[in-house]
Amino acid sequence: MEIQKAPTRQRRGRPGYDREALLEVCVAEFIKHGYHATSIGILADALGVSKSAIYHHVDSKEQLLEMAVERALGALESTISQAEEHSGTSLDRVEWMLEQSVHLLAAERPYVTLLLRLRGNSEVELAAMARRRAATKRIEALVRSAQTDGLIRPDLGAKATTRLMLGMVNSIVDWYQLDGPADVDELVHNVRTIAMDGIRTR
Known part of the structure; x- marks a missing residue:
């Protein structure tokens, strides 16, 4: 999608x-x-x-920042909404969200990078960081739902699991050189395999 x-x-x-x-x-x-x-x-x-x-x-430098973070946050919030309505099991929704997070980063890499580097030193930054936290909680809810359904290991904390998965995705901005769709597909496969094989019940 x-x-x-x-x-x-x-x-x-x-x-x-x-x-x-x-x-x-x-x-x-x-x-x-x-x-x-x-x-x-x-x-x-x-x-x-x-x-x-x-x-x-x-009108201002602040407006440029607002436009930039909206580019990343708007796409993220839209993706979460699609994940919440995604067909299949609750675990399928977690996996789809994880995959699309990687695609989002590849498509909007500079804007995501800027978002991740905000430190809350202005109202625009604080508002963006609040939206990012709210988005993370919505993803955590997807993880909790899959755990309630017995599809994610019960010994894993949903909060920590969510943040570790997102941390793996977010780290991509610092080290990976995206070079075409094939590389993105390979990256999605690697992230999905490492994350999902580690959290799903056997």
Whole structure:
């Protein structure tokens, strides 16, 4: 099933950069320098435009961050909703969620990377981190449901199991070089095998 990207508001841009292309460059700079250390001047230099050209697209640096984390969080929340309605057993829903988490990371890697590096130093960051925690709890509920159904080992804590699985997926941003669909499929297979073989009942 195809991962749905969160919608972004459209605003007429200047020639050379539409809002999507501008956001992509800005996110790369946020990751490179850290969000708070990245000034509008740094973004303007990276884009090769004036500061005023950036403000033609967005109102502030904070709005850029908000747009970026919405891209990751919107896709994650949509995927969880699909997992909650997924056919099959409760364990099938956990496995599907795990697989789609890897696909999501591959499709939205820069935006997920930025989300994972937020430290809660602004209202936008705090709100994003709260949404991420809420999303994690929804995934934990899927794990608890499978455990209640006797499909996940009873000796495993649902909270720890959920966070360990997500930690494995999230670590991908730091070490794996994605290079085409074949590599993503291989990565999905590896994550699914390691995680699911370790938690399912025999």
